[in-house]
Every structure is written in structure tokens, then in C-alpha cells.
Amino acid sequence: MKLRTKDFDSLLKSELKNKKFKSEYDALSNEFTLAKEIIKLRKKRHLTQKELAEKIGTSQPAIARIESGNYKNLSLSFINRLANALDAEPIIHL
Numbered sequence: 282m283k284l285r286t287k288d289f290d291s292l293l294k295s296e297l298k299n300k301k302f303k304s305e306y307d308a309l310s311n312e313f314t315l316a317k318e319i320i321k322l323r324k325k326r327h328l329t330q331k332e333l334a335e336k337i338g339t340s341q342p343a344i345a346r347i348e349s350g351n352y353k354n355l356s357l358s359f360i361n362r363l364a365n366a367l368d369a370e371p372i373i374h375l
Contacts, residue, residue: 319363322369331344
């Protein structure tokens with residue numbers, strides 16, 4: 282039996298047609314955007330979650346929570362430490 286798989290973009294496009302899903306997704310878009318950017322930069326720098334955590338003085342599970350979008354109350358100081366470790370510059374919009 283062969284399993285059929287969908288890539289993330291195709292699945293997301295399909296799910297966004299559901300109004301309730303879209304509303305919830307839009308409400309979390311900032312968190313997901315930050316998570317995707319951190320993952321992208323970490324992989325570009327060839328760092329594991331553990332290596333990134335060690336560079337900024339936190340735990341691997343903390344990095345995993347950030348990358349999942351499941352985090353609360355990230356401080357500007359923490360975001361700056363992440364950015365420095367990833368050789369990036371944080372830009373904050375209000």
C-alpha cells in the first residue's frame with residue numbers, strides 16, 4: 282500500500298478555504314512567521330536546535346517551542362540573542 286502525501290503548502294492552501302481555520306491561522310500569523318524565519322535561518326547556518334540553544338544560553342526544548350509557534354512572552358532581549366546567534370537583525374513592526 283502506497284501512502285499519499287501532501288506538501289505543506291498544498292495542505293495549507295486547501296485548509297485556508299475553511300473560514301474558521303483561516304480565521305485562527307490569521308490570528309496566529311505573526312507567531313508562525315517568526316517560527317518559520319527562525320527555522321529557515323537556523324538551517325541556513327547549519328545549526329541544530331541544541332547548538333542554537335547553547336549559543337544563546339537556553340535549552341533545546343525552548344528552541345523547539347519557539348519553532349513550533351507555541352511560545353508566550355518572548356522578550357526583546359531573547360529575540361536579540363536569537364538574532365545575534367543567527368547573524369540576523371530583528372525588525373519589529375507595530
